Amino acid sequence: MKLFDVYPLNNITPVKAKDCILWDENGTEYLDFYGGHAVISIGHSHPHYVKAIQEQIQKIGFYSNSVQNPIQEQLAENLTRISGYNDYKLFLCNSGAEANENALKLASFHTGKDHIIAFKGAFHGRTSGAVALTDNPKIVAPFNAKHSVSFVEYDLEEIQKIIHEKEVAAVIYEPIQGVGGIILPTDEFVQKLREICTANNVVLIADEVQSGYGRTGKFFAHQHSNIQADIITIAKGMGNGLPIGGILISPEFQASHGLLGTTFGGNHLACAAANAVLEVIEQENLIQKADEMGYYISRALNRYQRIKEIRGRGLMIGIEFEFPVDELRKNLLHKHRIFVGNAKSNIIRLLPPLTMNKAFADKFLQALEEEIVSHS
Known part of the structure; x- marks a missing residue:
């Protein structure tokens, strides 16, 4: 019996996770900036x-x-x-x-x-x-x-x-x-x-x-x-x-x-x-941390070109671009090893664990900036 194919799946099989990081069967490390549609609130495998x-x-x-x-x-x-x-x-x-x-x-x-x-x-x-x-x-x-x-x-x-x-x-x-x-x-x-x-x-x-x-x-x-x-x-x-x-x-x-x-x-x-x-x-005061990290990420995004609008509150962020984001999202995943979501054709959706810190945020921001520059 095969699975009923109603969801597009990435060819990635996570086998281990901790906080905001996932590892696949080959030991490749990924940053989770999506948390399974906001499911992962306190980080993967919190002790x-x-x-x-x-x-x-x-x-x-x-x-x-x-x-x-x-x-x-x-x-x-x-x-x-x-x-x-x-x-x-x-x-x-x-x-x-x-x-x-x-x-x-x-x-x-x-x-x-x-x-x-x-x-x-x-x-x-x-x-x-x-x-x-x-x-x-x-x-x-x-x-x-x-x-x-x-x-x-x-x-x-x-x-x-x-x-x-x-x-x-x-x-x-x-x-x-x-x-x-x-x-x-x-x-x-x-x-x-x-x-x-x-x-x-x-x-x-x-x-x-x-x-x-x-x-x-x-x-x-x-x-x-x-x-x-x-x-x-x-x-x-x-x-x-x-x-x-x-x-x-x-x-x-x-x-x-x-x-x-x-x-x-x-x-x-x-x-x-x-x-x-x-x-x-x-x-761990995660509500306040979500507010602080959301502000940090949104403020940093304001300096990027080709972003039409930044919406949301805390760590529920939508980044609307002037262009379709399908290629951008694939590059973030396969080149930079970062999971993000999307909405409609031109919106990147961020729903990371509330345990997100500045080091994780900076890694995402740097990768996004590189992709925006290369897309220009």
């Missing part, structure tokens, strides 16, 4: 993280959610302390797609409505239970004719018009669009959106699957806008590579048995990994 997983798997491993699990309760307490969402509740699942699916389901149950507003360029996982929530026409396909989605620009008048015309359960937005090209709505837009949702009994969902967990210099990216969302979805950096996701839920929502469900969500091993991630983030 505290590895120890926590080893200790847990020797005890009970993967047992899931049909018994009391004090590790889940510890995770909820840690998230409360570090996120600032003191009176919210936590529901655990396995991935960002599942987190967003449950968030939309919960919003629909809570409001009795069935229409969703999302933003053009958004990516909220492959499925939402009702619809594939991305405006890519190759992917969008209704799963339930009762539910529908409007994809809009960052246009408050259009949002208000849809709310007045349809039974809108929720507005879901990414504080920073990742797949969409590191696009940020303004803080003023987000604040007004919060007001509109509150006034019209519409649930505001902040999709922090990629932008959360300290990556932007605050624990959640929407906190830069000084608002609270009704539901926050989390996943990627949550387990540092071990699958786990979740939603933080406002106290306005009432829980009942059978309302939401999951098979593997909140299992002991995933929770042990997630607790270790939060402990490292706190102990």
Whole structure:
């Protein structure tokens, strides 16, 4: 049997990793400036993280959610302390797609409505239970004719018009669009959106699957806008590579048995990994470091020619060029041994581990400068 070929793969096989460095089977060293779509938050194979997983798997491993699990309760307490969402509740699942699916389901149950507003360029996982929530026409396909989605620009008048015309359960937005090209709505837009949702009994969902967990210099990216969302979805950096996701839920929502469900969500091993991630983030002050390193990299990029725009916050950075970046990205990987991401045809996307330091940053910046000069 062969693998179902839906992802382009680099002909590189990592066999070892530590912090921001990977090694392949030939001993070749690579700098990881992408972290598996922002999955690696505290660096590869962090010793505290590895120890926590080893200790847990020797005890009970993967047992899931049909018994009391004090590790889940510890995770909820840690998230409360570090996120600032003191009176919210936590529901655990396995991935960002599942987190967003449950968030939309919960919003629909809570409001009795069935229409969703999302933003053009958004990516909220492959499925939402009702619809594939991305405006890519190759992917969008209704799963339930009762539910529908409007994809809009960052246009408050259009949002208000849809709310007045349809039974809108929720507005879901990414504080920073990742797949969409590191696009940020303004803080003023987000604040007004919060007001509109509150006034019209519409649930505001902040999709922090990629932008959360300290990556932007605050624990959640929407906190830069000084608002609270009704539901926050989390996943990627949550387990540092071990699958786990979740939603933080406002106290306005009432829980009942059978309302939401999951098979593997909140299992002991995933929770042990997630607790270790939060402990490292706190102990090593990684939120502040992400802010400082993001500023360092972005400021350095300002001197480079042929860069059209630098977007993002902290260590979630998009570099938009005046030319297609496919060759540039390949050269960074194969000549300079540096993994980066991309978005659209002309954007390099940086999502390195939050343990990134200036030496790693300077190596990337030097390689990028060389490639820009050679491309001129």
